[in-house]
Every structure is written in C-alpha cells, then in structure tokens.
Amino acid sequence: MESEDAILALAALAQPTRLDVFRLLVKHEPDGLPAGELASELAVPHNTMSSHLSILTRARLVSSVRHGRSIVYRANLTTLETLTLFLLQDCCGGKPELCESLIESIKPCCAPKGKRHVRASVRSRV
Template sequence: MDISHAVSALSALAQESRLKVFRLLIRTGSKEMAAGDIARALGVPHNTMSSHLAILCRAKLVQARKAGRSVIYAVDLDGTRALLSFLVEDCCQGEPAVCGPVIESTLSACCSE
C-alpha cells in the first residue's frame, strides 16, 4: 500500500458514521449485511448510508456485492490487512514481521474467511 492509499483509507474512517459502519462489519466477522440493515442498526438514513458505504468501498475497507435488489456489504479483509500492515510497517525497529502475527491473529479472530 502506498501513502496516498493509506491517507484515503484513514480519511474514510475519519468520520463517525463510517467508523461505526466499519466497526459493525468487523464485529459481524465473516457475515455480510445488507445496506438497509446497516442503516437501521446505526440509525442513519438509507441515502446517507449509501454514500458512506461507497466511500468505504473506494477506500478498499469494505466490499459490496449485489443480491437481487439488495447490496450486501462485508469487511474487505485484504484492504484492511494492507492498511494495518502499512501502519505497522516501521514497527519494531524496521522489523514488520514481528507485528505480522498480531495483524493476522486480530483479523482471524474477528473475521474468519
């Protein structure tokens, strides 16, 4: 991940409703949620939620798929992993492999693929 993509992802999370969406989807793990269910769970109007979800998708933190008339969302594990890896890239005196297991165990614990 390059720095501009990291800034985009962090910017997407730097808004209360979008951060709540991301955390909700992380909590659901590998389960997916329809856009309407996400909006109801967070008390956000549907049209506003669509905009938030689109921003999170462009940042590669959330992925979407069509199912009939619904759009179903889940955490984008690859994008989330890339962001977390970027954030800890310089940890442990330049030994990012030390932090790799922490990232993997965190994502595995909440979001089994």
C-alpha cells in the same frame, strides 16, 4: 500499500459513522450485512448510509454484492490487513521486542472461537 492508499483508507475511517459501519461489518464477516440493515442498526438515513458506503468502497475498505433487490456489504479484511501492516511496517525501528506488547494485545481478539484468552491488562483497557 502506497501512502496515497493508506491516506484514503484512514480518511474514510476518520468519520464516526463510517468507522461504526466498518467495525460493524468486521463483526459480521464473512456474511456481511444488507445496506438497509446497516442503516437501521446505526440509525442513519438510507441516503446518508449510501454516501458513507460509497466512500468506504472507494477506499477499498468494503465491497458489495447484489442479492436480488438488496445489496450486501462486507468488510474487506485484506485491505484492513494491508493498512495495518503498512502502519506497523517500520514499527520499533527494527527492534521487534519493542512491539511485543502490541502483538500480544492483538492476539486475544483474534483467537479462534472457544479459545479466547484475554489477559488482565487487556481486559482492563476494554
């Protein structure tokens, strides 16, 4: 990922409603949500939601597919992964042991369903 792409994605997420939209879409992967349902769920006017979704789409954080009269939006997990890796690329100056706690903190939220193990230290931060 280029710095310009990372800045575009981070800028798109640097607004409370857009961050809420993206997080909600991540929770609803892989099915996504229709635009109207997103607007209702977050109590945002439809025209405002449309603007937010356009910004997230330009940043390649969401994609959309038309189903009849509705448009279903999905989080682009590939962009999320690329952005996260871009941010962590130089993590700890080549000393992976310094990043162990970060990696361990991510594992519980990404465990397969039914195998979620949350350490006490992670639980206390939530």
